[in-house]
Amino acid sequence: MSTNLEKKKYSCRLCKSKKLQIVFSFKKSPIGDDYINRIKKTKLYDLKLQHCKSCNFVQLSNVIDPKIVYGNYIYVTQTSHGLSEHFERLANYLLKKKIIKKNSKILEIGSNDGTLLKFFKKITNKLIAVDPAAHLFVDKKVTNIADHFSNKSAVKIKKKHGKFDTIIANNVLANIDDLDDIFKGIQKIISNDGYLIIETFSLYGLLKNNLIDNIYHEHLSYFTIKSLKRFAKNYGFNLKEIKFLSVKGGSLRYIFQYKKMRDNKKLVRAIRKEEKYTNKIPKEFKKLKLINKLNEIKLNQFLDKQIKKKKVIGGFGASVGTTTMIFNYSVKNKLNYLFDNEKRRFNLFCPGTDIKVLNPNHIKSKKIDVMIIFAWRYAKIILERNKNKFNKFTKFIIPHPKFRILKKNKL
Numbered sequence: 001m002s003t004n005l006e007k008k009k010y011s012c013r014l015c016k017s018k019k020l021q022i023v024f025s026f027k028k029s030p031i032g033d034d035y036i037n038r039i040k041k042t043k044l045y046d047l048k049l050q051h052c053k054s055c056n057f058v059q060l061s062n063v064i065d066p067k068i069v070y071g072n073y074i075y076v077t078q079t080s081h082g083l084s085e086h087f088e089r090l091a092n093y094l095l096k097k098k099i100i101k102k103n104s105k106i107l108e109i110g111s112n113d114g115t116l117l118k119f120f121k122k123i124t125n126k127l128i129a130v131d132p133a134a135h136l137f138v139d140k141k142v143t144n145i146a147d148h149f150s151n152k153s154a155v156k157i158k159k160k161h162g163k164f165d166t167i168i169a170n171n172v173l174a175n176i177d178d179l180d181d182i183f184k185g186i187q188k189i190i191s192n193d194g195y196l197i198i199e200t201f202s203l204y205g206l207l208k209n210n211l212i213d214n215i216y217h218e219h220l221s222y223f224t225i226k227s228l229k230r231f232a233k234n235y236g237f238n239l240k241e242i243k244f245l246s247v248k249g250g251s252l253r254y255i256f257q258y259k260k261m262r263d264n265k266k267l268v269r270a271i272r273k274e275e276k277y278t279n280k281i282p283k284e285f286k287k288l289k290l291i292n293k294l295n296e297i298k299l300n301q302f303l304d305k306q307i308k309k310k311k312v313i314g315g316f317g318a319s320v321g322t323t324t325m326i327f328n329y330s331v332k333n334k335l336n337y338l339f340d341n342e343k344r345r346f347n348l349f350c351p352g353t354d355i356k357v358l359n360p361n362h363i364k365s366k367k368i369d370v371m372i373i374f375a376w377r378y379a380k381i382i383l384e385r386n387k388n389k390f391n392k393f394t395k396f397i398i399p400h401p402k403f404r405i406l407k408k409n410k411l
């Protein structure tokens with residue numbers, strides 16, 4: 001059912017076909033990043049992926065009003081482990097390849113706290129950042145536009161700043177419902193032969209590495225190379241380069257150019273690599289469903305035994321992915337506390353639960369017997385960084401992508 005606050009998608013975001021089929025369903029879940037300082041009864045929304053049979057694109061079955069999804073937005077790029085280093089490598093690569101040159105005019109959509117743009121300050125002072133949360137980023141050398149990028153805002157930008165040599169949109173495209181509007185806007189302000197750089201989470205990564213904790217309400221689209229390539233072509237952008245990235249466990253970098261060109265061999269190879277997983281999407285999701293059902297059963301059996309023995313259960317990692325896992329694995333009533341090294345999360349409650357996030361300094365005093373590492377991709381860093389804070393008797397669980405109990409607390 002569609003309401004003002006929740007819109008059901010009946011046609012494909014990219015090709016407009018109505019041939020959509022649900023391929024993966026979670027239990028109803030709250031808005032995953034809505035960590036707040038009180039226990040609140042939260043509305044639960046559908047969290048389902050649907051597959052477009054016409055263009056092989058995977059997208060959420062609904063779109064929740066951004067005011068609800070981003071109401072208590074606290075994400076800042078720098079808090080994501082390793083992202084700053086990753087952006088530095090990207091900046092160096094673009095300079096080396098002369099995609100960005102001295103005095104290039106660059107616009108970044110979704111610039112967040114400016115982690116990427118700051119690497120270009122030495123070679124150009126023509127830097128423009130567009131982000132509704134522009135207050136996160138104040139820098140004399142960068143022009144900040146506090147707005148959502150759209151076809152409408154592009155008209156204003158063009159009037160004031162003209163056209164751009166390079167436009168960057170990293171980790172933002174998947175969160176936008178109306179991609180036609182965005183591409184119309186980009187088309188208005190890109191120079192001839194200009195570059196469009198996009199990094200976004202990939203369906204390939206999701207299917208290959210069982211990254212279902214990257215499915216949440218903010219994340220509307222799960223791109224494949226072919227689907228985004230075809231869509232961008234409608235607006236005159238041709239794919240020049242593709243690179244598989246480890247960001248979020250499996251992302252892709254697309255470098256498009258506003259110019260006609262032929263597909264190169266590397267591109268064909270990348271598409272073939274991806275198609276091992278994306279040729280039979282419904283079947284691949286069926287496999288994931290079975291694997292994760294087994295994870296859920298094992299985790300619950302283990303926790304039930306521990307709870308019978310009156311053990312204290314903690315979880316490590318208080319992110320949007322943790323919410324997805326807590327709800328999908330039905331463990332919200334089995335956890336006593338969550339812990340996270342990010343101090344902005346201290347004393348907030350995981351959405352839709354009464355589980356409080358604490359400073360890891362409290363692990364000993366709370367006598368945590370079992371610690372489930374929800375931030376499983378960072379398990380090594382978490383164990384190392386907090387090793388003096390754990391009790392000797394604490395048992396560690398990795399719940400995902402495959403349930404396991406750590407032996408001697410070693411990975």
Ligand SMILES: [Zn+2]
Pocket residue numbers: 012013014015016017052053054055056057
């Ligand atoms: Zn489609």
